[in-house]
Amino acid sequence: MQRPIKVLNVAEKNSIAKQVSAALSNNAARNQRSCSTYNPLFFFPYSINGQPCDMVFTSVAGHLMELDFPENWRKWKACSPVDLYGAPVLKNVPQDKKQVERNLQEQARQCQWLVLWLDCDREGENIAFEVIDVCRRANPRLLIKRAKFSALVRRELERSVQTLGLPDENASRAVDARQEIDLRIGASFTRFQTMLLQDKFDWRPGGDEEEQRKVISYGPCQFPTLGLIVQRQWEIRAHVAEPFWYIHVTYRAPEGQQCTFHWRRGHLFDHAVATVLYEMCVEAPLATITRVDARQTLKHPPLPLATLSLQKEAITHLRMPGERMMKVAEELYQEGFISYPRTETDCFDPAYDLKALVRDHVQDARWGQHAQRIDSGEMWSNPRSGGHDDKAHPPIHPTRWTAGQPNWHQEKARLYEFIVRSFLASCSKPAVGFQTNIEARIDAELFTTTGLMVMERNWMEVFPWARWGGNDNLPPFAVDQTFMPTELLLKEGVTHPPPKLSERDLIAAMERHGIGTDATVADHIQKQLDRGYAAKDAAALFSPSPLGEALIAGYHKMGLSNLWQPDLRGIIEHNISEVARGRRTKEAVLEEAVQHFRGDYRAAALKSGVMVEEVARFFDLRAGGQAQAAGAPPSEELGPCPSCTLPLGLHKPEEGTPYVACAGAPICRKAVYFPRATTHADVSPQSCAHCPGNMRKVAFRFRRAALPYGYDAEMAACVLCDQRFQDLCEACGTNRPPEHSRAPGRGAGQRGGRAGRRVPAAGRAAPQRGPRGRGGRGGAAAAEGRGAPRSRRRGRDSDSDSDDAGWAVGPRARTMSRGPGRGQPHQRARGARYGAQAAGRYAAGRGRRQHANGGSLISATGHVMGNGAAHGACFKCGQPGHWSSVCPNQD
């Protein structure tokens, strides 16, 4: 008989230690308190590959160590912030984790093996090495093993413990790199901003000294988050309302049923064209039904809840901010009513006994009946899978039934109810409806209407927040039937700016850009409010504070927008992922990052006057602050353009001559554009095809919703005649269905000079306009007069600094507007950001004169063709697989 060895097992948190111990010991583990309050010990015998073991299971509570500068570098005035890029950093166990450390060391001394059961992600791997470090100091002879598990179910845990491996050093080193980058840039820019601005301005007139002192923090998650809020504010401000027209048709049947028809063209921005089409309808108003399509349709229940989806739902349905929701969920979890609330998993393990969980709720007065129907199988349907699994936690679900606890506050009861109902809904059958789509023709115009009858509500019965319904009083139509419309009107509408960001939108945007993790997204949002960078109004919509906007505008004017653009975090993540994959060393990535951000820091410090000037637009200088501010250089004097040596800022040539484009650098990356256009690109002599004027660039971001397929967010329009260069469908004048661009004969490129009007792909030089530039009459106005910020998500081109291409904002910056592999761009432009129905409200893009621009191409289908590139076909050569801006078939 072999003598048992002692094995120390460490999990990331107590709940995992408890579950794994229970699973491996058949609920026979002996529980004992340790010197660490939240990390008890569990003892049980076990056998690993035939080797008898005395298992001791305990836990840490997240990271055991913290990265910081040595004491003498922590004093703010001890060094220049730029020195923090070269300062040493230390990893230490902070005071509040000393108990955890002691517990580990006490146990490690008595054990031969150390088995690491930390979460199977990068951070978990890093914590594993922290645990190793601490335990090895107490017992250098420890044998180190790593348990990898993909679910906390017995079979999987048993498999895991019999196939122990080694911890992944690369993953851990990636986290070390992330921590160091975050610390260095966070600390240096926080000190920079704070020491530059803190005492210079009267932040709260009349406030005492304590109120005046505020930390103006910078963080690689904080600032991209703030950037999203500010960017939206600028987009709202830049919106130009434009009227549009549409034909409105209603019909009321003699039996009383009624419906409203929607024009297939949506709406037109050309009043003349809309009027002509309308008059044609009025002259032959009898409508003919051309299509009746009726079918059963399903509405699926919600996916199992992960942290971010729960946050988004709680905000929408319970009006509970994400950060608050996490606190309440934490309480529910601590009391054992719900599962672990920080999870990315949105699919249940098939081995999970969901019916048992449901059965727990049949006694409830509110949802018991529905639970009963699920349990009996009548309502049961396997929960859908969202396709995400963090391999450590199940989706958020109730773990214990309660009718409510006397000490519960209202929010807690509501959140519990939401989680229970959501869980029951996810285990229920989909709702069934009967949808009828009708198409009618009046003259040559097509109109559609839809009716929906909900036949079975199913999951919606237990989930009162769900809405599904439509016109259930549709007149009975048959193909070829004719009717006289009750109303046939030409109505006018107007485009609206995008709404302010809601917390839900903000979370979604952060998720999309990889800013923060599921556990920290809400914290980063809360930090915007705590730091006074943004405010939330009564409708829970975010807008930047003057300080928040000034900070972003300041970096923007310095040409350092990469410090706040949403890609920042994604780029850091991308680089450290290379370390985790073993493709690059931690040292190389760190060195590159330090160089890059030190460069940005120096640039920011050199132009600090720009920041002071920006803040001075919103806040009064304090007594004594004047002198410093007066010495700051005005923002127009930013030094020479790195590409052409012309002074940055507005370069004004002789009267009557066109503005000079910077040869070889059509987009001057270091220049700024807000609030005054000052890039050389803005004053480049792009000439109008219709008049001898120069074109101006206009912000089109929020007009994209109505733009035809594949247009860039930025487009050019002539200052003098305001022609915008777009190819639009003259026949329908609206967003074209996919078949338009598939038709032969496509080729907007056949229109001369097209390439010159398009914004070049990031990282490529823009095609220079040739001798078409005629005169500069519009140039001055173009450059000076357009204060509206352009929505340029380009940042710095990837060739901006040859030594740090990996840290520059490259083509990723464009993925929101389009990008291979991210879905159909047109669909996303319309739907992804605001929802398909809402898209029309923001639609503007097509100038009213769009149809006057002649020279359009009529395809075989009678439609004017535009850029097919959005469908994967190049608009220049018509071939799929590449963008027109990188067309290999044409120059």
Place this chain on the structure above:
DNA sequence: GCAAGGTC
């Protein structure tokens, strides 16, 4: 007085 990421 700085970050972000774990967790309580």
